[in-house]
Amino acid sequence: MEILGYSERGVINSLFYEIKFSQNNLQLLNEFLSFVSFPYRAVNFQISDAKILIEQSFSDFGDADAVILVNNRSDKQAIFIEAKVKTFQKYHWSISEEFEEFKKGIGKNSVSSSNLFVQLYHKLRLIKALQVGGIKHLQNGVEFPRCSSKQQRKIGNNKVVLKAVNQLEKHYKDALFIALVPDDDSNLKDFYQDTLRDYRPEGFQEWDISDWGYLSWAQVDEFCKRYNLGGTLKTFEWNDGQIYGKSKGNSR
Numbered sequence: 001m002e003i004l005g006y007s008e009r010g011v012i013n014s015l016f017y018e019i020k021f022s023q024n025n026l027q028l029l030n031e032f033l034s035f036v037s038f039p040y041r042a043v044n045f046q047i048s049d050a051k052i053l054i055e056q057s058f059s060d061f062g063d064a065d066a067v068i069l070v071n072n073r074s075d076k077q078a079i080f081i082e083a084k085v086k087t088f089q090k091y092h093w094s095i096s097e098e099f100e101e102f103k104k105g106i107g108k109n110s111v112s113s114s115n116l117f118v119q120l121y122h123k124l125r126l127i128k129a130l131q132v133g134g135i136k137h138l139q140n141g142v143e144f145p146r147c148s149s150k151q152q153r154k155i156g157n158n159k160v161v162l163k164a165v166n167q168l169e170k171h172y173k174d175a176l177f178i179a180l181v182p183d184d185d186s187n188l189k190d191f192y193q194d195t196l197r198d199y200r201p202e203g204f205q206e207w208d209i210s211d212w213g214y215l216s217w218a219q220v221d222e223f224c225k226r227y228n229l230g231g232t233l234k235t236f237e238w239n240d241g242q243i244y245g246k247s248k249g250n251s252r
Contacts, residue, residue, distance in 0.1 A: 003231075004234065004235055005235055006239065006242075007087075007242055007243070008065065008083040008084070008085045008180075008243065009055065009065075010235050010238070010239060011217075011235050011236060011239065011243060012054060012065055013054060014231050014235040015032075015224070015229070016052050016054060016066065017231075018229045018231050018232050019032065022227075022229075026048065026049075026050065028227060029047055029050055029068075030045045030046065030047050031227065032223055033045045033047070033068075035215055035219045035220070035222075036178055036213045036214070036215045037213055037214055037215070038176070038211075038212075038213040039189070039192045039193060039213070040197070040210045040211070040212065041210055041211065043176065043213070046072060046073050047070045047071065048071050048072075048074075049070065049071040050068055050069065050071075051068075051069045051070075051167065052066060052067070053068075053069070053164055053167075054066050056161075056164050057158070057161050057164075058122075058123075058126055058161060058164065059153075059154065059155050059158065059161050060150055060153035060154050060155070061122045061123065061126040061138075061153055062113065062119055062122045062123070064081070064082065064123060065081050065082055065180070066080075066081040066083075067079065067080055067081070067164070067168075068081070069168070069170070069171045070171075075173075075174060076170055076171040076173065076174070077171055077174045077175070078127065078168055078171040078172060078174070078175040078176070079178065080120075080123045080175065080176065080177045080178065081178045081180050082116060082119045082120055082177070082178070082179055083181070084098070084179070084180070084181045084182065085182055085217070085242060085243045085244065086182040086241075086242070086243065086244050086245070087242060088241045093181065093182045093183060093244075095179070095181055095188060095191050095214075096187070096195070098115065098116050098117070098181075099195065099196070101115060102115050102117040102118065103201075105118075106145075106147050106201055106202070106203075108147075109146060109147045110147055110149070111145075111147045111149075113149055116181065120177050120212065121204065121207065122153075123175075124175075124206065124207075124208060124211075125144070125153075125205075125206060126138070126142075127172050127175045128206045128208075129142045130165070130168060130169060130172045131172055131173070134169065135155065135162070135165055135166070135169065138154065138155035138165065139154060139155055139156075139157075140154070141153065141154045142154070144205075145201075145203040145204050145205070146203060147203070174211075175211060176211050177211055177212045177213070178212075178213045178214065178215055179212070179213070179215070180214075180215045180216075180217065180220070181214065181215075181216060181217070182216070182217045182218075182244030182245070183216060184216065184218070185216050185219065188216060196209060196212075216244070217243050218244055218245070221233075221236055
């Protein structure tokens with residue numbers, strides 16, 4: 001039997017299930033997270049326990065492609081992953097272009113909720129609200145910028161969502177926010193060092209990128225090859241041209 005998932009959801013599902021059912025799953029998870037770059041803080045992983053939520057909804061704060069709740073060096077930590085792919089129709093995807101769309105949306109007073117930087121900001125505010133006032137604060141509502149599609153966001157009463165928030169409450173003191181994207185590693189490094197570091201969007205309360213990191217899909221592919229994660233490699237192959245790089249017949 002063979003299962004092949006579509007696009008980023010397919011790869012993320014395959015990746016984490018394959019890690020889960022590997023013989024040394026925690027060691028593999030540590031190795032995977034070591035591929036992530038955190039340009040604004042030092043992060044070292046020695047994870048002894050983990051719970052992974054895939055495509056978890058947080059109501060008005062959006063869905064998360066993955067949330068990894070870990071015990072890292074005896075400290076509890078929440079790791080959010082927001083993923084973007086190139087899609088087959090596009091020749092390339094760049095983080096700089098995504099950032100320009102974010103800034104244009106602010107200028108037009110209408111940012112897209114599907115923009116990478118909006119999604120990361122939503123998860124940041126989710127954590128900040130938990131730190132300040134717990135679930136009660138999320139239920140009462142959190143004020144968002146004028147350019148947001150919703151200027152007050154709430155967590156709602158969905159029991160599955162609230163179960164996820166209850167889990168987050170045990171890990172919210174230290175949260176990391178990872179952009180998993182189809183850009184080149186060198187472009188990501190330059191962008192985080194030269195462009196994002198000193199940027200402060202007007203009206204974005206509690207904007208804080210100190211816990212943000214990045215990872216390229218090419219690095220995920222490399223990780224899977226290094227540790228022989230055959231199911232995920234087959235999912236990458238199935239989605240050739242849909243995740244990162246160019247379609248078959250062209251060089252990546």
